[in-house]
Amino acid sequence: xxxxVHCLVARLAARPYVQRAIAEQADLSAFRKRPTLRILGGVxxxxxxxxxxxxxxxxLCALAFYLGLPWxxxxxxxxxxxxxxxFLAGMYLSGAEYTAIFLRWLTRVSVERLLKWQERG
Numbered sequence: 118x119x120x121x122v123h124c125l126v127a128r129l130a131a132r133p134y135v136q137r138a139i140a141e142q143a144d145l146s147a148f149r150k151r152p153t154l155r156i157l158g159g160v161x162x163x164x165x166x167x168x169x170x171x172x173x174x175x176x177l178c179a180l181a182f183y184l185g186l187p188w189x190x191x192x193x194x195x196x197x198x199x200x201x202x203x204f205l206a207g208m209y210l211s212g213a214e215y216t217a218i219f220l221r222w223l224t225r226v227s228v229e230r231l232l233k234w235q236e237r238g
Contacts (some may be wrong), residue, residue, distance in 0.1 A: 126231045135228050143221035147214075159210030162203050169200035 129135060152160075174193040181189035 123235060126228075126235050130228055130232060135224055138221045138225040139228065143218075143225045145218065145222050147218045156211050156215070159207045159212070162207030162210065164207075166200045166204035166207060169203055170197060173197070173200070 130139075173196045177193050177196060178190045181187055
């Protein structure tokens with residue numbers, strides 16, 4: 118096995134956050150609870166922000182070209198900025214709780230797989 122990769126995996130596994138996630142067997146059981154309306158609204162805003170990004174900018178540019186109205190293309194950055202605001206509002210409503218739960222689980226699973234891969238190599 119490559120020595121720098123071995124050291125990186127060992128340093129990662131030694132981090133307190135990673136050790137706690139592994140020791141506590143971080144899982145996704147919190148996602149079994151029924152989400153609140155606030156969380157559902159936040160997720161809906163996050164999903165809405167994606168088509169407001171580059172697809173909306175591309176659509177405005179195509180429409181501007183088709184109609185011969187270049188000022189429509191100038192609205193692209195405004196719509197793109199709006200998509201960021203909608204995404205941030207969705208993240209605020211959804212809260213960081215579910216993100217933290219997911220990241221703890223992802224950390225545990227990833228480091229456990231890296232350690233197993235390291236033992237085989």
